[in-house]
């Protein structure tokens with residue numbers, strides 16, 4: 001296990017940091033849209049296809065190289081919701097489509113998804129299928145060579161702005177989770193309705209909303225893999241999301257640490273910089289320790305995906321997702337505490353880290369579900 | 381390993397771990413997927429149990445309903461993996 005970076009990997013990190021630090025984010029128009037300059041610029045930079053094999057036009061990075069790159073995104077970007085939207089698109093929609101879909105769909109959609117000419121989303125969660133992700137009511141019924149899909153998906157990140165959806169639906173109710181299949185569905189198909197975005201906590205420019213399927217007829221070629229392989233495809237995509245997207249949270253926490261250090265040196269109270277008060281310096285020392293341990297665990301988990309057996313890597317990935325998300329929340333809390341009253345003011349750019357971090361303990365499987373997965377891998 | 385022993389080990393595992401000792405009239409052909417006994421929460425546990433107890437590797441593409449739908453089907457699946465090892 002070697003976590004030192006080659007010159008090429010380090011250069012990619014530096015370029016990514018520079019790109020995202022200088023990204024001009026104007027929020028008077030939707031950012032997550034194929035008509036958005038920022039979305040297309042991210043496509044051109046390669047972020048939207050970070051995990052896609054180079055032979056299919058992506059950057060073809062390994063999971064470990066990916067978390068290094070996404071860490072730079074989280075460190076550089078000042079609108080974390082945009083990073084979340086781009087990485088949810090890249091890991092939970094584009095990568096599995098590139099890996100599992102038919103050549104026909106790959107040729108039609110992949111160039112658009114990679115370049116930013118389309119927005120992708122992943123739709124599995126339903127009102128009654130959240131943590132029990134495969135207890136789906138959405139059904140895909142075979143009709144000749146087509147499937148007819150009906151059901152409602154909730155909390156679809158990018159859903160309200162999406163051009164294409166990776167949808168999980170049951171094709172065999174009697175087979176439970178092994179009767180779940182994955183489909184690629186363009187959102188302009190008859191029978192698809194995109195709901196309005198929810199007014200949620202944090203991740204400000206990332207639209208998250210429901211999607212409705214009313215007898216939506218799609219060709220058989222929309223199926224990814226084979227019937228019943230939906231659970232396997234979802235697990236595969238979650239390995240990417242739980243590492244790649246969480247690299248960005250390590251970057252976000254690092255930014256909070258760096259800002260806290262600067263502030264602790266500048267802010268004078270009682271004739272001394274607040275960083276001279278042990279209460280503050282120890283808080284910062286704890287932030288540093290937590291971030292570094294989360295970073296190491298994330299690297300370890302990402303490395304495991306390509307070097308160790310699946311059971312071990314899934315356990316490490318769950319541990320890393322759990323630890324990084326909870327670390328991000330406590331780091332944001334610490335940053336707010338260190339900035340005092342200013343830390344609570346929106347235009348200072350600190351409190352948003354807390355609002356952006358809390359949802360990370362819920363999406364991609366809640367902290368409890370990660371603990372369940374870790375325990376299951378330990379034979380409990 | 382004999383199939384009857386594999387079946388007995390799976391039966392005990394399902395009864396104790398997945399049904400928490402409330403096996404009721406659990407049979408070898410009880411449809412475990414259909415009844416939700418094996419669900420998204422428990423499938424990973426079952427795979428870990430198989431891999432550690434029977435020293436087999438379960439490829440992703442073999443995680444299919446026909447291999448996990450009942451104790452009998454799971455035992456046959458394990459035997460086929462052993463035969464091909």
Ligand SMILES: Cc1cc2nc3c(=O)[nH]c(=O)nc-3n(C[C@H](O)[C@H](O)[C@H](O)COP(=O)(O)OP(=O)(O)OC[C@H]3O[C@@H](n4cnc5c(N)ncnc54)[C@H](O)[C@@H]3O)c2cc1C
Pocket residue numbers: 088121122123124125127129130131132154155156157158203208359362363364365366367368369372421
């Ligand atoms: C910002 C955001 C973005 C999202 N993006 C997407 C997306 O793009 N696509 C998509 O399909 N979904 C998405 N989701 C949905 C997300 O995956 C679910 O919200 C999550 O899996 C939890 O499901 P739930 O909300 O139904 O909560 P529930 O499953 O109802 O859980 C409620 C509480 O009970 C606990 N709990 C439930 N079951 C267990 C158990 N077995 N053991 C221990 N504790 C348990 C949970 O940990 C939680 O604390 C997103 C959610 C958020 C917040």
